[in-house]
Each structure stands twice: as structure tokens, then as C-alpha cells.
Amino acid sequence: MANKKKLTGLGKGIEALFQDNNVDTSKEDVIDLKVSTIKPNPYQPRHRFDQKALEDLALSIKNSGVFQPIIVRQPDPEVASFELLTGERRLRASKIAKQETIPAIIRSVNEEQMMEIAVMENLQREDLTTLEEAEAYNMLMSRLDLTQAQVAARLGKSRPYIANYLRILGLPTEVKKMLEDKKLSMGQARTLLSVNNKQELIKLARKSVNESLTVRQLEQAAAKINGNKSAEKKKTPRKSPFVRASEGQLQEKFGTPVSIVNSSRKKGKGKIEIAYTSTDDLNRILEMFGVDLD
Template sequence: MAKRKTSALGRGIEALFEENSVDESNASESVQDVSLSAIRANPYQPRRTFDQAGLKELADSIKKSGVFQPIILRQPDPQVERYELVAGERRFRASKLAKQKTIPAIVRVMSDEQMMEIAVLENLQREDLTPLEEAQAYQTLMTKLSLTQAQVATKLGKSRPYIANYLRLLGLPEPIKKALNAGDLSMGQARTILGLKDKRQLTKLAKRAVDQNLTVRQLEKLVAEMNGTAVKKSRHKSQRKPVYIREAESQLQSKFGTKVALAQSRKKGSGKIEIPYSSTDDLTRILELLNISLD
């Protein structure tokens, strides 16, 4: 592993956001030529799809001129020449595509949490993730760093509803996720489809939106119509329920402040209680009424 004398990258996530720009005022770090075979991809990288044509162009450029901006690595064990990629995945992938043996890199000491946060925030700052990749990035921050939606929103300078809307995409059926990742469905279309009350119809509606090239406004109108039909069917069905079941539903709705449905099964005396909630806060409120704490 050879070392080059050069100026270092600026410290902090901000420098990473700027394509790891070199800071001429800081010469405490050096760029090293690291073997590509000794580097493993960042396990916290939120981006799953890469523009292959763009990678090929970058690879051709690297073959001719090399890599101008070093990537950022960490070395989990100083005694072992193995590295994990922190930032610069496109350059890393393109260099492998160009069949290079080494790549210029800066090795920094950082924890798993720091590595994950930088990887996620760097990609979010560049705004080139698909909606699902962005949603997964928010979920990763919440899960790995034990953050709430509000804390993620504050950290990223977003509104909480903005974060919540993206997280909802993770609950979409797989066929719709594929359409969204492929660009066949837009973020606005996916959000509108999620408003459909009959979740069994989500995939069918998404296919119709793609096949008929429906706009968000057209989808909103269609969802409203379908939801209205579902409500009518629900009311008609509820009228066939025994009086004591309807009375129990009414009392439960008063207690929880939301619609509650009692569904009887074919087995005599058995059934289930369904209590829908509209948000995490709403779920917390319902759990508190049941004396259940998430802490």
C-alpha cells in the first residue's frame, strides 16, 4: 500500500457531501493507494441501483486519467489490511469495472454508527436515490441509531410528514415497489394508491395506473370513488351484524376515538377486533388507553 503526499479532505460530514472535496488548509491526512481487492462495499449503503451507462463512462475516464478524488475508507482492524468503504461507491465500482488494481483513498477511524450515518446522509444529500431507497435510508437511521421520525426530520432539515410519507412506501406490495423503483410509478402516484382503504386492491390499482398512464389527480379521484364504494359495502355488511356486536363496536369506538370493527368468524363464538390507527402518534395514544408502553 503506497502513500501519496497530498492535502487532506475537510473534516466532517459536510466535506463528504461535497464529493469529498480536498481541503487545502488541512494536510494532516494522506491519500493512499489501496488494493481494490482489500475493500468491501459499505453495508449501510442505501443506494441499490446504479446507472450502468454512467458507471461505464466513469470507468472509461478512470482508464485514461485515473481517479482524481480519493474515496473514504475505514480499517476495522489496524492489524489486518482489510477496509470498508465509507464514501465514494461510484468511483469504487467504476474502478473495478475499469479493471484497476488500486484506488486512491483516505483511511479514517470511525465507529459503525458514524460510518452508517455518513453513508446514509451523503447519499440523501446528493438526492439521487429512488423513493424506496430514500425511505429505506430513513428507516435505517431510525433503526440503527434509535431515532424517532421527528429526530430524523430535525437531523435532515425535513418535516415529519415528509419522512412519514416516505416510510409508508415500505409497506407497499412488492409488485408496486418494483414499479416505483423502475420509474413506472411516481412518488405521488404511489402515495395516492396507499390511500386506498381496500389494501387487497393496491396492486390492481397500481397496474391500472401504469397501463392507463393515470395522473395523480386522476388517481385521487379514482381512489375516492373506490373508497366510497368500500364504505357503502361496509355499512351494508354491518347492518347484518347482531345488535350486541354493533353495540360493542359503538362502545369501543367511543373509548378509542377511532373506528373499531368486530369481525365474527365461521366458528361460533370466535372473531377478531380491528382497531385502525392513522399515525405513530395515534398508535401510541391507543396503546396508552390499553396501559401499554413502547418504552
């Protein structure tokens, strides 16, 4: 470490910590850190980076240096090892440019704040794909034990907005890949979720990509595939307001769709179905029940 510049105190709270884009960081303590001592943010929701853009930035850094410092945290003050909070493109480009050091600001941040900052930075810059955004919300819920409503409140979103993104994680892997590659839009993905049969859903997704179907055309195709779905629904007994309210509360608690199904044969008996979207999601739910499989 070397070259300390302009000492001032760090702010408190998430707003003070997340200042990379809207505060004059030249008033903070900027330090040149060795690039080799900085580890990536383990909670970075963004998986894809434009290699050409990184190479262009690396050339600029090689010629003119890094103008805006990255932001890091130091888990152990006694060890010269740091974890990145914001500025991954600058760090990656600096490595490409073979820079030994990079200007950085060290902020005091705990694990929870680190995770929130990683998500908020990318959301503010609109850097995330639809799938990355959905995975980011799921990560906040599972790692911080938050409900959909709590995540929505923290990030300034509505609960239905968060719920719609989380539903995307239930799509088949092949379809999620189409979404990640931007071959499908969020609206198309949501429409595909209405298809009951998994194989038919995948076929329709392929058809949508190959024939550039609109959301309206997808809706019509999905309704045709589902056939007499609406007629079947009419045969299903209506759920009481108590059951619907209970489902809503359970959904908030577990952060995933929950269905209470009454037995058609025995009054007062039935089952509770809790959906999960991945092995990690299942483990998160099991932990909430106090089930430890280790």
C-alpha cells in the same frame, strides 16, 4: 499501501467526516489502496447503478486515472482491510477497468457515523429512488433506535416528510416494484395508500401505469373504490385528545403508526395496534419490548 501525500489532521464530527463534495481533499492524507482490500459499505442505501455510466467512467479511469479519492475507514488498524464510506461509483468503475489500486482517504468513523454518511451522501446527490430513500430512513430508525423526529432533525427534513416516505414501505411488493422502476411517482404512491383493499390497490396501481393516470384521477378512483368510507368514519366514536396525544407519543417511540382502539362494549377497555412494514421492522419493535426470539 504506498504513495502517501500531504499529511494533515482529520476533522471531528459528522460535518468534518462528510466532506467528499465540498472540501479540498488534496490537503488530506491520500493513500493508494489495493482495490481488493476495500469492502462495500454495508449501509449503502442505493441498490441500482447505471451500467453504461459505470463503463464510461471505467474507460475514463483507464485512460486518466481517478481524480477524486474515495473515502474509507479501517476497522482494525492492524489489518489491511477497509470499508468504503463514499465513492462507490469510482470503486465499481475501477474494478471494471481492472485497476489494482485506487487513491483513498482514511477517516476515523464509527458504525453510526458510517451509516449516516452513506445516507447523507446519496441524499445530497439525489441518487436514491423514492423506495431507496424510504428504506434508508427506516434503516436509520431501526439500526440506531431513532424516532422519526430524530431522523428528521439529523437529516434536515421535517417529520411529516420522513413519515410520508416510511408509509411507502407498507405498499404491496408489486406496487413498490413499480415505484422502484419509476413507473409510479411519490404522489401517486401516497394516493394509492388510501385504498383499503390490498387487491384493489394493486389493480389501481396497474391501471395508473397502463393509462398514465394523474394524481387527481387516482384520488377519484381511490375514493370510488373505498365507497362509503367517509360514512363509516362518522359512525366511529371520536377519539379523545388524550388518546390522540398518546397515539402520537407511541408513534414517535416506535417509529411506526400506532392506533389505540377503545372497546365499544366495555368502557375503559380496548387495544393498542402497532403497525410494522417488514420482518426486520417487526424484530426491531419486539427488541424494544425486550422480546428475544433467538
